[in-house]
Amino acid sequence: MKIIVTGGCGFIGSNFIHYVMHKHPSYHIVNIDKLTYAGNLENLKGVERKSTYRFIKADICNSIAMKKVFDHYRPHAVVNFAAESHVDRSISAPAVFVKTNVLGVSTLLNCSLEYSVQKFLHISTDEVYGSIQRGKFTEKSVLEPSSPYSASKAAADAMVLAYVKTYGLPALITRSSNNYGPFQFPEKFIPLVINNALKDKKIPLYGDGRNIRDWIYVEDNCEAIDHVLHKGRIGEIYNIGGQNERENIFVIRAILKSLRKPASLIAYVKDRPGHDRRYALSIAKIKRHIGWTPRTSFESGIKKTIHWYKSNTPWLRNTETGAYRSFYTKYYSKMGLSE
Numbered sequence: 324m325k326i327i328v329t330g331g332c333g334f335i336g337s338n339f340i341h342y343v344m345h346k347h348p349s350y351h352i353v354n355i356d357k358l359t360y361a362g363n364l365e366n367l368k369g370v371e372r373k374s375t376y377r378f379i380k381a382d383i384c385n386s387i388a389m390k391k392v393f394d395h396y397r398p399h400a401v402v403n404f405a406a407e408s409h410v411d412r413s414i415s416a417p418a419v420f421v422k423t424n425v426l427g428v429s430t431l432l433n434c435s436l437e438y439s440v441q442k443f444l445h446i447s448t449d450e451v452y453g454s455i456q457r458g459k460f461t462e463k464s465v466l467e468p469s470s471p472y473s474a475s476k477a478a479a480d481a482m483v484l485a486y487v488k489t490y491g492l493p494a495l496i497t498r499s500s501n502n503y504g505p506f507q508f509p510e511k512f513i514p515l516v517i518n519n520a521l522k523d524k525k526i527p528l529y530g531d532g533r534n535i536r537d538w539i540y541v542e543d544n545c546e547a548i549d550h551v552l553h554k555g556r557i558g559e560i561y562n563i564g565g566q567n568e569r570e571n572i573f574v575i576r577a578i579l580k581s582l583r584k585p586a587s588l589i590a591y592v593k594d595r596p597g598h599d600r601r602y603a604l605s606i607a608k609i610k611r612h613i614g615w616t617p618r619t620s621f622e623s624g625i626k627k628t629i630h631w632y633k634s635n636t637p638w639l640r641n642t643e644t645g646a647y648r649s650f651y652t653k654y655y656s657k658m659g660l661s662e
């Protein structure tokens with residue numbers, strides 16, 4: 324099987340490439356990534372020399388470049404991870420989210436139609452549903468995205484489903500809850516907490532810290548995506564949840580405790596505008612159709628994750644340059660914190 328993976332230098336995409344190359348050694352992977360601030364070639368150390376792997380630096384919005392890649396490689400399947408993915412950035416600069424997350428997806432959909440791709444798997448998010456006070460979102464829940472990020476992902480989901488209905492494109496969607504694990508860029512909650520704690524830096528915490536996320540260990544998500552790619556039904560959406568709901572303050576305290584750092588590092592900051600209070604996903608459908616359930620408890624996943632970041636301090640250091648640094652300098656001063 325030949326798979327185009329887009330955004331394969333980011334957090335989940337790189338974990339997925341490692342997972343697939345290990346599980347299906349005969350598969351060929353073509354990784355298309357623009358290498359934005361979030362794309363890191365270091366995440367693929369060890370696979371880059373394999374004959375079954377190719378990396379192409381390109382923008383999914385560039386239809387000429389995409390056509391060339393599809394024409395040359397004639398993939399059986401496409402798994403689309405490429406996206407602008409950080410909610411805070413979407414609030415300060417939404418345009419690039421619309422461009423990559425909507426226009427980029429439609430470019431990939433057009434190429435997939437033209438080159439008769441057999442499966443187009445679009446990676447979406449639970450954030451498209453918005454916030455829920457009680458109960459859990461199912462795949463039939465109404466979409467009420469709160470941020471420009473989640474709105475752009477919801478628009479992309481609608482495009483994917485429209486291509487299934489209008490053109491018969493064999494496409495499907497996964498919507499996962501919050502991932503954590505190795506290779507996550509340290510602007511995101513869990514690696515940010517670990518990184519700051521390791522350096523005895525203040526840890527910004529929005530609002531009252533009681534927002535709830537359903538955490539999934541990234542390898543569990545990769546396993547679920549692989550199952551959906553092989554066994555998922557065309558035109559369907561599959562929620563992928565970790566079944567590990569935790570308040571943000573709980574997550575920070577668990578990390579501080581494990582690193583033996585003081586709670587005084589926590590700095591409460593003004594809440595993010597439109598901040599969703601709680602995400603919670605029903606995974607009944609993926610259990611029923613595919614037989615998948617998550618393997619990793621939050622306690623064991625966070626232990627493995629902390630260990631990974633502690634053992635990969637050069638990786639962490641290398642991410643703290645360029646765009647990351649200037650973005651965070653501004654971010655910290657806006658929040659009234661010094662770095």
Ligand SMILES: NC(=O)c1ccc[n+]([C@@H]2O[C@H](COP(=O)([O-])OP(=O)(O)OC[C@H]3O[C@@H](n4cnc5c(N)ncnc54)[C@H](O)[C@@H]3O)[C@@H](O)[C@H]2O)c1
Binds near residue numbers: 336408
């Ligand atoms: N991280 C999570 O918790 C989470 C949860 C649910 C869904 N998702 C979705 O999973 C996908 C991957 O998320 P992630 O956390 O790995 O993101 P990430 O930001 O770590 O990685 C995104 C990757 O896409 C690449 N990219 C960005 N714009 C591109 C473009 N125009 N052309 C080609 N490549 C481009 C970047 O260089 C980067 O390598 C996203 O679609 C995201 O919406 C993420």
